[in-house]
Amino acid sequence: MSASSAPAQHNKTRIPFYRDTRVLAVLIQAVFAVFVVVFFVWLFGNMFGNLDTLGITDFQQPFFRVEQVNGKTSLSPWFRFLYSSAGFDILDTPISYTRQDPYLRALAVGIVNTIRVGVIGIILSTLLGVLTGVARLSSNWLLSKIALAYIEVIRNTPLLVQLFFWYFAGLLALPRLRTGEEITAVILPGPIYMTNRGIAMPWIRGTPTTGQWALFVVAAIALAWLVSFILKRQEEKRQRSLRRSTWTFLTFFAVAAIGWFVLPVQPLRIEQPVVADTGFGFVGGLTILPQLTALVFGLVIYTGAFIAEIVRAGIQAVPKGQTEAARALGLRNAQMLRLIILPQALRIIIPPMTSQYLNLVKNSSLATAVAYPELFQISGTILNQTGRAVQVIIIVMLSYLAFSLIISAFLNWYNKRVQLVER
Amino acid sequence: MRKSYLIIVSLLLVAAMLVTACGAASTPEADQSSQPAPAEQAPAEQAPADSAPAESAAQEQPAGKSTLETVKERGKLVCGVNQAVPGFGYLTPEGDFEGFDVDACKAVAAAVLGDANAVEYRALTAQDRFPALANGEIDLLSRNTTWTMSRDTSLGFDFTVITFYDGQGMMVRKADNIKSLQDLEGASICVQTGTTTELNLADQMAAAGVTYTPVVFQDAPSTVKAYEEGQCDAFTTDKSGLVSQFAVLANPDEHEIMDVTLSKEPLGPVVRHGDNQWKDIVTWTLFSLIAGEEWGITSQNIDEFMTSEEPEVKRLLGVEGDLGTGTGISNDFAYQAIKQVGNYGEIYDRHLAVEPFNLARAQNALYTDGGLMYSPPFR
Numbered sequence: 001m002s003a004s005s006a007p008a009q010h011n012k013t014r015i016p017f018y019r020d021t022r023v024l025a026v027l028i029q030a031v032f033a034v035f036v037v038v039f040f041v042w043l044f045g046n047m048f049g050n051l052d053t054l055g056i057t058d059f060q061q062p063f064f065r066v067e068q069v070n071g072k073t074s075l076s077p078w079f080r081f082l083y084s085s086a087g088f089d090i091l092d093t094p095i096s097y098t099r100q101d102p103y104l105r106a107l108a109v110g111i112v113n114t115i116r117v118g119v120i121g122i123i124l125s126t127l128l129g130v131l132t133g134v135a136r137l138s139s140n141w142l143l144s145k146i147a148l149a150y151i152e153v154i155r156n157t158p159l160l161v162q163l164f165f166w167y168f169a170g171l172l173a174l175p176r177l178r179t180g181e182e183i184t185a186v187i188l189p190g191p192i193y194m195t196n197r198g199i200a201m202p203w204i205r206g207t208p209t210t211g212q213w214a215l216f217v218v219a220a221i222a223l224a225w226l227v228s229f230i231l232k233r234q235e236e237k238r239q240r241s242l243r244r245s246t247w248t249f250l251t252f253f254a255v256a257a258i259g260w261f262v263l264p265v266q267p268l269r270i271e272q273p274v275v276a277d278t279g280f281g282f283v284g285g286l287t288i289l290p291q292l293t294a295l296v297f298g299l300v301i302y303t304g305a306f307i308a309e310i311v312r313a314g315i316q317a318v319p320k321g322q323t324e325a326a327r328a329l330g331l332r333n334a335q336m337l338r339l340i341i342l343p344q345a346l347r348i349i350i351p352p353m354t355s356q357y358l359n360l361v362k363n364s365s366l367a368t369a370v371a372y373p374e375l376f377q378i379s380g381t382i383l384n385q386t387g388r389a390v391q392v393i394i395i396v397m398l399s400y401l402a403f404s405l406i407i408s409a410f411l412n413w414y415n416k417r418v419q420l421v422e423r
Numbered sequence: 424m425r426k427s428y429l430i431i432v433s434l435l436l437v438a439a440m441l442v443t444a445c446g447a448a449s450t451p452e453a454d455q456s457s458q459p460a461p462a463e464q465a466p467a468e469q470a471p472a473d474s475a476p477a478e479s480a481a482q483e484q485p486a487g488k489s490t491l492e493t494v495k496e497r498g499k500l501v502c503g504v505n506q507a508v509p510g511f512g513y514l515t516p517e518g519d520f521e522g523f524d525v526d527a528c529k530a531v532a533a534a535v536l537g538d539a540n541a542v543e544y545r546a547l548t549a550q551d552r553f554p555a556l557a558n559g560e561i562d563l564l565s566r567n568t569t570w571t572m573s574r575d576t577s578l579g580f581d582f583t584v585i586t587f588y589d590g591q592g593m594m595v596r597k598a599d600n601i602k603s604l605q606d607l608e609g610a611s612i613c614v615q616t617g618t619t620t621e622l623n624l625a626d627q628m629a630a631a632g633v634t635y636t637p638v639v640f641q642d643a644p645s646t647v648k649a650y651e652e653g654q655c656d657a658f659t660t661d662k663s664g665l666v667s668q669f670a671v672l673a674n675p676d677e678h679e680i681m682d683v684t685l686s687k688e689p690l691g692p693v694v695r696h697g698d699n700q701w702k703d704i705v706t707w708t709l710f711s712l713i714a715g716e717e718w719g720i721t722s723q724n725i726d727e728f729m730t731s732e733e734p735e736v737k738r739l740l741g742v743e744g745d746l747g748t749g750t751g752i753s754n755d756f757a758y759q760a761i762k763q764v765g766n767y768g769e770i771y772d773r774h775l776a777v778e779p780f781n782l783a784r785a786q787n788a789l790y791t792d793g794g795l796m797y798s799p800p801f802r
């Protein structure tokens with residue numbers, strides 16, 4: 001600053017370094033860095049010392065050393081324990097898993113479950129949030145107040161409490177499947193069984209001919225695409241509509257249907273849930289676990305409330321002139337929202353939305369409260385059975401970090417696409 | 424956004440560097456002596472000031488100091504216990520810890536510090552207990568912990584005395600009429616994580632060829648609640664734990680413990696591996712409680728035994744010899760433990776032979792009564 005007001009002279013007398021802000025800034029940073037490094041080295045030193053006394057020598061080995069553990073190749077002695085067999089069973093295993101599989105496999109189950117909860121949660125909470133956010137601004141008094149009440153109640157109570165509520169008061173309040181010798185479940189037509197053991201419903205299952213039918217479906221897609229391509233050209237040539245989409249769809253449907261009837265066995269069938277002999281569970285059909293339901297429900301309702309506020313703010317931030325202009329053009333309400341307001345609001349909405357998505361995924365680690373085996377629950381079990389706290393925590397942190405980076409990278413990319421390009 | 428990436432990435436790098444740097448060093452001492460190195464990059468005057476306190480602090484760490492010294496200096500024993508297992512480790516509404524396992528802490532405090540109440544309790548779930556013991560947060564873990572080889576070896580602990588011989592059981596509803604594991608086909612079973620229980624369950628169900636759904640919780644109250652609410656058809660843990668939870672159930676009459684034992688569960692207090700003196704102290708304090716019962720020495724009549732002519736009783740109570748001082752504690756450690764807390768039988772009767780548990784001594788009777796409780800000689 002002083003350089004501009006007081007020229008030459010100042011530049012010649014050298015300022016002592018301890019009064020030079022540039023040097024000081026660097027110095028302070030350096031001191032801070034040293035402090036941080038020393039602190040961490042001290043912490044880790046301590047930890048290694050403690051582990052050493054316990055006779056746990058993992059960290060004294062080199063990080064990289066390829067070796068065989070239980071017939072599997074382990075890259076690092078630090079993580080050798082991951083190749084021992086886990087020994088415990090897991091409630092929900094989207095990928096094949098038995099108790100004889102290594103801990104590594106159990107971790108993979110946890111990661112897949114977390115991704116599953118994250119993806120379902122993000123999609124549903126976005127839908128809920130957008131609807132509520134729009135409802136909040138609705139001119140319908142009741143609708144707007146209901147939305148407000150939902151947002152305020154949910155945003156101002158802890159998620160953990162809400163999860164307990166959905167789990168214990170919501171899902172477990174459903175009747176047991178069987179009490180004594182009697183079936184006590186609520187049975188809806190379908191049949192859909194509503195029980196505290198989950199909701200069991202009929203589900204589509206493959207048969208031996210499913211694979212062959214899949215070939216027909218592929219062929220159907222190819223043909224439909226071909227029809228669409230040819231019709232498009234003709235339409236351009238003749239300058240009139242030839243009902244391209246109708247024909248495309250019909251082609252697809254016809255080929256798929258031919259396959260369905262030509263095959264000796266129906267390629268897909270509907271499987272009904274049947275109460276097991278012991279009356280404790282279901283055989284067949286699809287059972288949605290109450291643990292998963294409670295977790296997804298809790299996360300969606302919670303995150304949805306925050307997203308609703310973001311959407312509301314985003315919509316309100318679109319200048320009023322835009323609405324007026326849309327009205328002047330004679331657009332209907334729904335058209336105005338879809339064509340004018342939301343696209344502009346989207347630009348404002350996406351950045352804060354990213355952090356809600358990140359929160360949702362991180363919050364899924366509260367699943368332990370409702371006994372759902374996602375990454376955090378399973379790694380907790382592994383930590384305890386193996387005593388390898390440091391390694392397990394490193395893995396868990398890196399996994400969540402990876403989830404977060406992927407989500408924000410994706411949304412940043414999307415954000416770039418929807419931003420106005422200045423010309 | 425860009426900036427935050429940079430920060431995250433650089434933080435990670437720093438963390439990774441730290442981890443690898445420390446890992447490469449072969450011993451913790453080497454780590455500490457190599458500390459000042461990074462400081463050299465900083466201005467000279469700053470370096471000594473910064474690294475000196477860190478180094479001296481590092482030397483003060485428990486790693487270098489024996490548990491006995493730490494406990495004596497603190498004047499209190501820090502003991503990890505249960506808070507939700509009535510009869511064994513239970514936090515009363517008044518805020519006191521009570522139970523069979525809690526009394527083991529008291530006995531050790533009486534032996535080491537002369538005061539059974541010089542204990543600071545830490546309530547620990549099955550999942551929290553091992554990290555708490557490993558990192559020195561507690562001196563002693565007395566919380567229905569099963570002695571297994573991996574815990575003793577690769578987890579870095581030492582088991583002292585088996586104070587309760589147990590086995591894993593299964594609680595079910597009477598109305599469900601479940602008699603064998605096979606009757607549990609397709610059932611949901613509530614179990615607590617971080618236990619031997621969840622591993623035994625997996626083993627035994629696989630061996631019986633029964634498929635089931637494990638519903639896993641982190642603490643006893645949630646596990647029991649989920650079972651009670653009907654989330655699970657059965658609830659499994661050590662039989663002692665099951666009996667204990669009857670005290671918590673709203674309608675205990677509707678439930679029963681199946682006549683099946685899934686495993687052996689020898690339970691007892693645990694210490695960190697590597698401090699043999701401390702392990703000896705805890706072990707022999709606990710043995711002294713059993714020896715007390717063998718000789719009929721109780722908290723009431725112990726003073727009469729001080730004049731006993733029996734040489735082993737004299738050595739046990741510290742009237743003769745130097746068994747206590749030889750271990751680094753006072754010679755009357757056993758006297759203090761039995762006097763203030765009671766002998767093994769008294770402790771058992773006080774907490775477990777009462778309503779609503781009424782646990783028979785069975786395997787936990789003295790060997791002279793056909794049980795497994797047996798103290799090596801005090802000599």
Ligand SMILES: N[C@@H](CCC(=O)N[C@@H](CS)C(=O)NCC(=O)O)C(=O)O
Pocket residue numbers: 505506507508547548549550566567568569615617618619620641642643644660661664665688690
């Ligand atoms: N003995 C077994 C199980 C011990 C255990 O933690 N049992 C449970 C079930 S009763 C318990 O005490 N929970 C009390 C709590 O976590 O609050 C072991 O050492 O792994």
